Amino acid sequence: MLARRGRRWGTNWTERRALQALANPLQVSYVDDNRADKGRIMAKITYVEHGGKEHVVDVANGLTVMEGARDNGIPGIEADCGGACACSTCHVYVDAAWVGKLPKKDSMEEDMLDFAWQPDPVRSRLTCQLKVSDALDGLRVQMPEKQI
Numbered sequence: 001m002l003a004r005r006g007r008r009w010g011t012n013w014t015e016r017r018a019l020q021a022l023a024n025p026l027q028v029s030y031v032d033d034n035r036a037d038k039g040r041i042m043a044k045i046t047y048v049e050h051g052g053k054e055h056v057v058d059v060a061n062g063l064t065v066m067e068g069a070r071d072n073g074i075p076g077i078e079a080d081c082g083g084a085c086a087c088s089t090c091h092v093y094v095d096a097a098w099v100g101k102l103p104k105k106d107s108m109e110e111d112m113l114d115f116a117w118q119p120d121p122v123r124s125r126l127t128c129q130l131k132v133s134d135a136l137d138g139l140r141v142q143m144p145e146k147q148i
């Protein structure tokens with residue numbers, strides 16, 4: 001299983017992240033799956049497509065911003081790795097007014113953003129790393145022109 005479609009396994013970033021997880025599982029951050037508070041309180045989040053079309057949805061606390069997009073069929077957030085911080089295809093630009101209100105990026109998110117499409121050093125975030133809570137009510141994010 002080390003070769004797929006005639007190429008060496010482990011040469012794309014998703015596979016490299018999987019290899020990193022095998023080598024050092026304690027350094028891999030997965031979104032907290034303790035979702036006892038899911039479904040109780042909702043935060044209103046606005047997702048703006050690259051072309052400007054807006055989607056305003058209520059996302060339950062405990063989900064991630066990526067899961068809010070996925071569960072509501074919002075285009076522009078692909079989330080190929082399912083939220084394991086291993087693909088950067090859930091990249092968005094956070095509205096400037098929200099940049100300072102969000103939890104800081106950890107080193108894994110910073111590293112993965114290097115592989116996102118046209119990342120912005122200040123506004124870019126991976127939505128799988130943003131957990132929804134009351135504090136995110138009103139958050140506004142814009143999808144990039146494309147995901148990698």
Ligand code: FES
Nearest residue numbers: 083085087088128
């Ligand atoms: Fe893959 Fe966020 S879903 S990095």
